Each structure stands twice: as C-alpha cells, then as structure tokens.
Amino acid sequence: MKNNLKANLPHLGILGKRNVGKSSLMNLLIGQDISIVTDQPGTTTDPVKKQIELGDFGAAVLIDTAGIDDQGDGDLSLLRVKASRRIIEQLDFAIIVIAENDFNSYEEELISTLISLKTPYIVIHNKKDLQTIDPNLKAAIEKKFATNVFEFSNKFTESRNRDELVRLINKHFSVSILSTPSIIGDLVNYGDLVVLVTPIDKEAPKGRLILPQVQTIRDALDNDCIVTIVKERELDIFLKKINIEPKLVVTDSQEFLKVAATVPSHIPLTSFSILFARLKNDFNKLVSDTYKISELKDGDKVLISESCSHHASGDDIGRVKIPRWISNFTGKKIIFETVSGHDDLPANIAEYALLIQCGGCMLTRKQILNRMQKAIDKNVPITNYGMVIAYTQGIFSRAISSFFQYNGKDLNYSSV
Numbered sequence: 001m002k003n004n005l006k007a008n009l010p011h012l013g014i015l016g017k018r019n020v021g022k023s024s025l026m027n028l029l030i031g032q033d034i035s036i037v038t039d040q041p042g043t044t045t046d047p048v049k050k051q052i053e054l055g056d057f058g059a060a061v062l063i064d065t066a067g068i069d070d071q072g073d074g075d076l077s078l079l080r081v082k083a084s085r086r087i088i089e090q091l092d093f094a095i096i097v098i099a100e101n102d103f104n105s106y107e108e109e110l111i112s113t114l115i116s117l118k119t120p121y122i123v124i125h126n127k128k129d130l131q132t133i134d135p136n137l138k139a140a141i142e143k144k145f146a147t148n149v150f151e152f153s154n155k156f157t158e159s160r161n162r163d164e165l166v167r168l169i170n171k172h173f174s175v176s177i178l179s180t181p182s183i184i185g186d187l188v189n190y191g192d193l194v195v196l197v198t199p200i201d202k203e204a205p206k207g208r209l210i211l212p213q214v215q216t217i218r219d220a221l222d223n224d225c226i227v228t229i230v231k232e233r234e235l236d237i238f239l240k241k242i243n244i245e246p247k248l249v250v251t252d253s254q255e256f257l258k259v260a261a262t263v264p265s266h267i268p269l270t271s272f273s274i275l276f277a278r279l280k281n282d283f284n285k286l287v288s289d290t291y292k293i294s295e296l297k298d299g300d301k302v303l304i305s306e307s308c309s310h311h312a313s314g315d316d317i318g319r320v321k322i323p324r325w326i327s328n329f330t331g332k333k334i335i336f337e338t339v340s341g342h343d344d345l346p347a348n349i350a351e352y353a354l355l356i357q358c359g360g361c362m363l364t365r366k367q368i369l370n371r372m373q374k375a376i377d378k379n380v381p382i383t384n385y386g387m388v389i390a391y392t393q394g395i396f397s398r399a400i401s402s403f404f405q406y407n408g409k410d411l412n413y414s415s416v
Contacts, residue, residue, distance in 0.1 A: 008215070009051065010060045011090050011364060012169070016097035017106060018067030021126040024154035025097060026050070026064040028162055047087050054166050063087055069106050086344070088113055089370040090363075093173050094121035101125075101134045103141060111145050117370060122150065122172050124165075129153040181365075183219040183275050184248060187268070187402055190224045192247035197259050199232050199252050211361040212272040216250060236262050248402065250275065253386040254317065260395050268402040273386025276359040278403060280368045281384065287400060289381035290391050292354055293326060298333045300353035302326065305371070306340040307362045318358060322388055329392040345371065350378035358385050 014022045030050050048064040065087055088094070094114050098107060107123075114121045123141060125133040128151045138149045150168060188194060198213050209217075213229075220227045225247075230238050232255045239246075239262065246267055251259040253271040263269050277286050296302070304318045315321060323336040337352075339345060349355070355375045360368045372382050390399035 008364070010092040010173075011063060011366070012060050012093045012095065013063045013065060013087055013091040014095045014097060015065055015068065015088070015110060017069040017102065020067075020097045020099040020102075021154050022067075022097050023048075023064055025095070025124075025126065025152075025165075026062060028154055029054070029062060029165065031162075054169060063091070068110060085113075088119075089117065090367045091117075091119050092364065092366050093169070094119055095169070096121055096123045097126050098123065099125065099127040100131050101137050103137060111147075115145075119366075120173060121147070122168060123147055124150050124152045126152050126154060181279060182223065183216050183279055184225075184250075185219065185223045188220070188223055188225050188247050191226065193226045193228065193242075193244045194220045195235070195238070195246045195249045196220075196227065196229045197232050197235055197249065197251035197255060198229055199255055212276055212359055215361070216272060216275065232258050235259060239263070253389040254321070256390055256395055256399065257393050260398065265398070270399050270402050271386040271390065273359040273384060274390070274399055276361060277357075277384040277387060280360045280363070280365040281357070281372060281382075282369070283403065285376070286383050286387055287404070289354075290383040290387045290396065292381040293330065293383070293388065293391055296326070296330050296332050296334055296353055299335065300332070301335045301337060301351055302354045302356065303346070303349070303352045304336060304338045305345070305355060305357045306338060307358050307360045307368075317385065318356075322356065322385065325389065325392040345374050349375055349380055352380050355380050355382045356385065356388055357382060 014025055016022050026048065030052055047066070050062050051059060052062045053059055068085070088110075091114075096107060096110060111121065111123075123145075125138070133149060133151060141147070141149050152165065184194065196213060196216060198209060217227055217229070226244075228238065228246075232251070246263075249259065249263050249267055249269045251269065251271050253273045256271060260269060277283060302323075304322060306318050319336075319338055323334070326336075327334060337346075345355075346352075352375070355372070357368065357372065363371075375382050386399070387396065390396045
C-alpha cells in the first residue's frame with residue numbers, strides 16, 4: 001500500500017549528465033546513502049525512487065536517474081538513457097544538475113522537453129567547491145531559458161546546505177501542484193452520507209480494498225462525511241433500513257446497472273473510475289470523446305491503456321469485459337489492443353480510433369495527462385474505463401450528472 005500511495009505524491013526528478021553529482025544530491029536530500037556514489041561515470045543505471053518529506057513542501061517522491069549522456073556500452077547504455085527520458089514524463093518538478101561549466105545540447109534538449117511538458121524546473125551548478133560557474137555561462141543560460149542557475153556543492157553536507165536546497169525547491173515549485181484536489185469534496189457537505197458500493201468478487205484483492213476505494217473513503221472522511229461501505233448485494237437492504245438519504249453513491253463500474261436499478265434516480269450516482277477520471281484527467285475532454293464509441297466502424301482499432309501490470313483473470317475488465325461491452329453495443333468487429341504498466345503508447349497511436357485509459361490510481365495526474373497528450377496530439381479520442389461502461393450500459397448521463405448540469409441527452413459543460 002505504501003508504494004501505491006506514491007501515485008498521489010508529487011514526483012521530483014534529478015536529471016543531468018553522468019558524474020555531475022546527481023546521486024550525491026539524492027543522498028543529501030534523503031539523508032541516507034540510497035544511491036551508489038563513486039567517481040566512475042555511469043554508476044546509476046535504473047532510476048532510484050525514494051519517498052521523502054521536504055519541509056513545508058510535504059511528502060514527495062524523489063527520483064535519481066542515469067546520465068542523459070550515457071554512451072558507455074552499446075545497447076545497455078541506450079536502455080539506461082531511455083529509462084531516464086521516460087521518467088521525465090512522470091515528473092511534476094525537475095532538478096537539472098550541471099558541473100564544471102559543462103552545459104551543451106544535452107541540457108538544452110532536456111530543458112526544451114520540460115518546457116513542452118509544462119514541468120517546472122531549476123538548474124543547479126554543482127561542485128562549486130571545485131569550480132564556480134562562469135558568469136558568462138550563467139548569464140547565457142538565464143537569458144535563453146528565463147530561469148536562474150544556482151551554485152551548490154554536495155561536499156558541504158551540513159544541515160544548512162540541505163535546508164537551503166529544500167527552500168529553493170519550495171520557492172520554484174508550482175503552487176498548483178502542491179495543492180491536492182479532493183475526490184468528492186465539492187460534491188458533499190458536512191454530515192452528508194456517502195455510500196460506497198464495493199463488490200467482493202474473484203477480482204478483488206484478498207484481505208484488502210483496492211486503492212481508489214481506500215482513497216475515496218479517506219477523502220470522504222476528510223470532508224466530514226458519514227461513510228458507509230456495502231457490497232452490491234446488501235445495498236437494497238441498507239437503503240431500506242436507514243432513514244438518511246445518501247448525498248452520493250459511488251460504485252464499482254462493473255456493478256453500474258445493478259446499483260442504478262437500486263438507487264432512486266434523484267440520488268447522485270457515479271463510479272470510482274469516473275471520479276478518478278475527473279481527478280487525474282481532462283474530464284470535459286473524456287466526456288465529449290466518450291460519444292465517439294457510437295461512431296466506431298468495422299476494422300477500427302481501439303487501444304486499452306492499463307496503468308499497472310497485473311495478472312489478467314479469465315474475465316479481466318480491460319482485456320475481456322470492456323471489449324465485449326463495446327462490441328455488443330456497437331455491433332461492429334473492432335480490433336482491441338492493450339498496453340500495460342509504464343509501457344509507452346505505440347508509435348502508431350494515430351492509427352487508433354479510440355484510446356481507453358483505466359482509472360490511473362497507480363499514476364499521478366501529471367503522468368496521466370502526459371500519456372494522454374500523445375493521443376490528443378494525433379487527434380485520437382480518449383476516454384476512461386468507467387465512462388465506457390456507463391455509456392455502453394445506457395446510464396452515462398446519470399453517471400456524470402453529479403459533475404455537469406444536463407437536460408436529457410444535452411449536456412451543458414459547466415462544472416456544477
């Protein structure tokens with residue numbers, strides 16, 4: 001569970017060439033020898049991740065990466081550089097480390113990528129105990145990229161040096177990234193009853209709830225709600241026994257039809273997956289693109305994007321059920337393909353008629369947005385597991401009515 005919770009934390013990456021002191025900087029911030037440090041360039045191979053508390057900044061995930069200039073041993077070097085570049089798309093903030101006045105096309109390309117991803121960053125000239133930065137280089141970088149370059153040294157390991165760096169990160173980090181949006185906070189008020197429908201079937205993890213359910217429980221409690229958790233079979237009994245009408249009912253998407261038939265139509269109803277679509281994606285975009293399902297034709301390709309790697313069960317939601325529901329709804333012969341974990345989207349993404357993203361509980365909002373942008377850039381419509389299920393089962397308008405004002409089928413895209 002601890003590793004899963006990292007998906008909700010800002011990700012900070014330490015980037016730069018080999019042997020500029022990235023790993024030493026990681027260890028300094030962590031206060032432990034997490035990354036291996038030697039004078040041999042290319043010591044760090046795979047990205048090293050560690051959860052950290054950074055003063056007023058709060059909890060974050062700090063990532064040490066391999067050098068972006070790694071050209072040591074052929075294919076393996078290319079893989080290390082590729083891993084580092086993939087990390088860039090996951091970052092909410094970047095620390096670019098240079099040393100000994102070495103700044104060239106590697107760093108320029110790195111900064112350009114961060115700017116295109118709208119990722120805030122700082123540039124640190126490290127090892128100032130060996131060589132201070134050339135004023136002309138400092139001025140040139142600051143002028144070209146409208147950023148500041150800061151002098152630093154990992155050799156000065158006293159606490160004030162670490163505190164200085166933490167203050168620097170806090171100062172330049174986007175305030176909007178630091179504010180954690182609420183899952184249901186704008187939908188409920190003090191003392192409201194929130195009912196969460198959580199099926200316990202063969203796909204449910206033994207002995208625990210899945211992450212979106214846990215996070216929604218905590219968010220409801222943080223917003224001073226009364227939270228009740230029931231299985232779909234006990235929902236009808238529960239509603240008949242209580243004298244309080246729920247302000248909101250949230251269900252597992254796979255139980256939409258049963259729950260919708262049980263919950264009176266005037267009570268807001270949605271799913272965990274749709275809540276997370278709003279939390280971590282461009283909700284308006286997903287809503288409008290969901291209607292593209294009705295436009296699918298024979299031979300169209302649909303890509304299903306799973307954020308985590310898992311053992312697929314016989315009736316897996318992404319690989320079996322969603323393809324079946326879409327095929328039955330459209331009556332078309334559609335080609336379904338799947339990518340999972342942190343795999344890149346296919347290079348031929350433009351060939352797909354639709355991209356369906358899972359709830360994304362294992363990824364940050366930044367990671368989801370960057371992933372989806374690759375499809376958007378190629379004019380590929382995007383949607384989400386929960387939206388697809390609601391749409392193909394005929395209850396889409398009700399499932400999103402908590403977030404939008406609508407009359408019948410005509411939606412008014414103004415958030416409630």
